[in-house]
Amino acid sequence: MNKNMLYRSIPKVDVLLENESIREMIELYSRDAVMEAIHMELDRLRGFIAGCEEEEKAKEQILLLVPHVVQTVEGMHTPNMKKVINGTGTVLHTNLGRAPISRKHMEKAFNIVTGYSNLEYNLEKGKRGERYSHFEELLCKITGAEAAMAVNNNASSVLLILSSLAKGGEVIVSRGELIEIGGKFRIPDVMEQSGASLVEVGTTNKTHYSDYEDNITEETRALLKVHTSNYRIVGFTESVTIDELVPLAKKMDIPVVEDLGSGVLIDLSKYGLSYEPTVQESIAKGADVVCFSGDKLFGGPQAGIIIGKKKYIDMMKKNQLTRALRIDKFTAATLELVLQEYLSEEKAIENIPVLRMITEPLDEVARRARSLARAIRATGIPAKVDVLSCESQIGGGSLPLERIPSMAVAVNPEDIRVPELEERMRYLPVPIIPRTVNDTIMLDVRTIESDDFKLIAAEMQELFGLEK
Numbered sequence: 001m002n003k004n005m006l007y008r009s010i011p012k013v014d015v016l017l018e019n020e021s022i023r024e025m026i027e028l029y030s031r032d033a034v035m036e037a038i039h040m041e042l043d044r045l046r047g048f049i050a051g052c053e054e055e056e057k058a059k060e061q062i063l064l065l066v067p068h069v070v071q072t073v074e075g076m077h078t079p080n081m082k083k084v085i086n087g088t089g090t091v092l093h094t095n096l097g098r099a100p101i102s103r104k105h106m107e108k109a110f111n112i113v114t115g116y117s118n119l120e121y122n123l124e125k126g127k128r129g130e131r132y133s134h135f136e137e138l139l140c141k142i143t144g145a146e147a148a149m150a151v152n153n154n155a156s157s158v159l160l161i162l163s164s165l166a167k168g169g170e171v172i173v174s175r176g177e178l179i180e181i182g183g184k185f186r187i188p189d190v191m192e193q194s195g196a197s198l199v200e201v202g203t204t205n206k207t208h209y210s211d212y213e214d215n216i217t218e219e220t221r222a223l224l225k226v227h228t229s230n231y232r233i234v235g236f237t238e239s240v241t242i243d244e245l246v247p248l249a250k251k252m253d254i255p256v257v258e259d260l261g262s263g264v265l266i267d268l269s270k271y272g273l274s275y276e277p278t279v280q281e282s283i284a285k286g287a288d289v290v291c292f293s294g295d296k297l298f299g300g301p302q303a304g305i306i307i308g309k310k311k312y313i314d315m316m317k318k319n320q321l322t323r324a325l326r327i328d329k330f331t332a333a334t335l336e337l338v339l340q341e342y343l344s345e346e347k348a349i350e351n352i353p354v355l356r357m358i359t360e361p362l363d364e365v366a367r368r369a370r371s372l373a374r375a376i377r378a379t380g381i382p383a384k385v386d387v388l389s390c391e392s393q394i395g396g397g398s399l400p401l402e403r404i405p406s407m408a409v410a411v412n413p414e415d416i417r418v419p420e421l422e423e424r425m426r427y428l429p430v431p432i433i434p435r436t437v438n439d440t441i442m443l444d445v446r447t448i449e450s451d452d453f454k455l456i457a458a459e460m461q462e463l464f465g466l467e468k
């Protein structure tokens with residue numbers, strides 16, 4: 001085999017630039033990007049020929065040069081971050097972006113963030129305003145708090161609260177509440193960053209009122225309660241509630257801070273879920289500062305929402321750290337839109353995707369599952385497609401023991417193995433992330449929007465190579 005001949009038959013750059021598909025790419029993207037792709041593909045091709053022992057294969061690759069350049073240019077312009085279908089049934093899936101934002105809210109926010117906005121401009125006074133002003137009143141109205149603000153996420157809330165109230169002093173927290181919240185973030189470590197020192201009291205399973213009382217000193221700046229979001233201690237346990245801590249803190253003239261984690265604003269037990277203490281209750285019981293995540297059960301954008309007594313919130317707004325932790329215009333706009341839904345519980349359940357998903361009645365999920373199964377069967381893919389019962393979970397460290405009865409479309413391929421199908425599904429243009437149970441691909445319909453059914457069926461068809 002004559003490699004020199006092969007190298008010589010590779011089209012030159014100026015010839016490639018005359019090719020119609022390549023010219024289209026230049027038109028669509030840029031000459032710079034196309035030149036980069038051409039050089040990459042030429043290097044790759046020369047490398048291939050150097051290591052190739054079969055002339056036919058080398059010739060084939062030379063013929064594929066133009067399509068490869070086109071693919072590379074397109075790849076350079078395809079965002080790596082993309083929409084995926086969540087078939088796992090985990091509603092708050094941290095790896096899949098936690099709470100989805102509704103299209104309706106996004107469209108409203110679109111108008112605000114694509115141009116200029118009054119983010120920090122007071123239109124009535126014609127001068128500088130505050131970025132929290134857009135949602136502070138709403139948050140106070142809904143939760144009963146005196147003042148409110150928001151930072152980047154709830155880990156930031158904890159950091160900012162402790163830095164503002166307890167830097168250089170001590171904070172008392174129960175050993176039963178020293179949690180790791182995932183991604184290796186541990187409450188005690190976050191606290192340490194704030195400059196406050198942690199005074200751990202009680203034991204893992206039992207903490208008494210006297211444990212707090214006995215450890216209050218001149219140096220104590222706050223009592224902290226942390227919701228044990230992602231785990232539960234059951235059996236021989238005891239913890240001190242907010243109602244008990246409030247009078248003690250008042251007597252000692254220090255604040256009680258509660259990190260609620262998920263931040264539930266409606267009574268979920270009405271919808272068949274376990275009872276979770278709400279944000280409003282925490283405020284009503286006298287907590288001085290309460291914080292929670294924006295993108296857990298609250299169902300909004302990533303944020304750390306901090307509410308409570310004005311005196312303390314003002315200290316946080318003045319803290320230099322706030323500048324480093326402040327939310328951007330997208331978050332401020334979306335927070336206000338989501339909060340407005342909470343003015344009516346009915347609207348909140350209807351219009352906030354996370355709440356709609358966890359409260360969707362089983363017979364409705366079942367009806368939708370049958371509809372998705374029909375759509376997939378209609379493509380004629382070589383697989384057995386059934387509707388099966390399953391259980392969804394909330395995830396995101398919220399209600400860890402809760403299982404919500406749900407319905408899934410189960411796909412059992414005839415000619416390929418389940419792990420291979422699962423992998424191919426991840427490589428689709430809109431990847432489908434299923435749950436694999438007992439060697440079956442399950443698509444839990446609770447976390448899938450009906451609007452995506454057509455897309456899923458078309459993609460499954462494409463995946464089995466049955467394009468019409």
Ligand SMILES: *Cc1c(COP(=O)(O)O)cnc(C)c1O
Pocket residue numbers: 153154155156158181226227228229230259260261262292293294295303304396397
């Ligand atoms: C999830 C959680 C956090 C962290 O919230 P992020 O918004 O993920 O930063 C902090 N505290 C508790 C109790 C949590 O459950």
